[in-house]
Amino acid sequence: MTRSSKDLIYASKQDKVEKFVFDEDVAGVFEDMIQRSVPGYTALNQLLPIVANQFIQEGSNVYDLGCSLGEASISIANATNCSNIQIHAVDNSAAMIKQLQARLKSLNLKFPIQLIHDDVAAVDIIDGSFAVLNYTLQFIDRSQRDMLINKICTGLNKNGALLLSEKITYQDVNEEALMQQLHENFKRQNDYSEMEISQKREALENVLIRDTHEQHIERLQKAGFSKISVLTKYLNFVSYLAIK
Numbered sequence: 001m002t003r004s005s006k007d008l009i010y011a012s013k014q015d016k017v018e019k020f021v022f023d024e025d026v027a028g029v030f031e032d033m034i035q036r037s038v039p040g041y042t043a044l045n046q047l048l049p050i051v052a053n054q055f056i057q058e059g060s061n062v063y064d065l066g067c068s069l070g071e072a073s074i075s076i077a078n079a080t081n082c083s084n085i086q087i088h089a090v091d092n093s094a095a096m097i098k099q100l101q102a103r104l105k106s107l108n109l110k111f112p113i114q115l116i117h118d119d120v121a122a123v124d125i126i127d128g129s130f131a132v133l134n135y136t137l138q139f140i141d142r143s144q145r146d147m148l149i150n151k152i153c154t155g156l157n158k159n160g161a162l163l164l165s166e167k168i169t170y171q172d173v174n175e176e177a178l179m180q181q182l183h184e185n186f187k188r189q190n191d192y193s194e195m196e197i198s199q200k201r202e203a204l205e206n207v208l209i210r211d212t213h214e215q216h217i218e219r220l221q222k223a224g225f226s227k228i229s230v231l232t233k234y235l236n237f238v239s240y241l242a243i244k
């Protein structure tokens with residue numbers, strides 16, 4: 001990834017903490033923000049092309065849903081052995097798409113990536129062999145989540161796969177409290193102050209809404225995925241590999 005500025009969005013005291021949005025300020029520091037906030041983000045993105053290559057079929061479509069700065073799309077484009085695939089990178093944040101557009105201009109990729117500035121709910125998934133939904137479902141209204149996962153499963157070819165990554169919550173209150181505590185410690189270790197942690201927590205309240213592991217498994221099964229595995233787990237951040 002290119003170097004982004006340091007995330008200082010919550011570094012000074014805000015009179016009123018606004019709801020978190022993926023605007024220009026966030027897009028400008030996103031690389032730093034996600035690496036310092038999401039345990040295992042770099043490791044997952046190292047695994048991603050290895051997993052993608054296992055499933056991507058010649059002549060098919062690949063989807064990066066909630067692509068932000070295109071980390072998944074770019075690593076797939078660089079690593080694929082196929083010569084005829086179409087990669088679609090979708091995000092409803094104008095700021096993210098604008099930054100990704102600029103980033104792609106500076107890279108010499110084997111494949112063009114089609115950028116789609118739209119809601120993932122509005123995008124057709126057709127003839128897909130691999131889809132990525134990394135840390136995005138948690139920002140989508142709960143009432144829309146089943147529909148989205150159903151649509152992805154329907155749009156994948158036989159043996160196609162979805163990589164789904166999410167921050168999860170726990171049924172057990174003690175486990176939930178422990179994992180939240182450990183996640184906040186992870187952020188402290190990555191140089192976020194107490195004020196940054198608490199203001200970001202407030203901004204994300206009712207914006208990032210987490211499901212449990214059990215809810216994710218049930219949703220993926222109901223949608224029609226036949227094999228579902230936990231690919232990675234770092235504290236309360238889980239990546240599922242769901243095969244049609």
Ligand SMILES: C[S@@+](CC[C@H](N)C(=O)[O-])C[C@H]1O[C@@H](n2cnc3c(N)ncnc32)[C@H](O)[C@@H]1O
Nearest residue numbers: 022066067068091092093119120134135136139
């Ligand atoms: C945490 S970021 C995803 C990170 C990215 N997948 C990665 O691995 O670097 C969530 C992204 O989803 C996008 N997003 C949220 N809701 C969306 C929706 N309904 N449709 C399209 N994009 C959405 C946001 O704009 C944001 O860029």
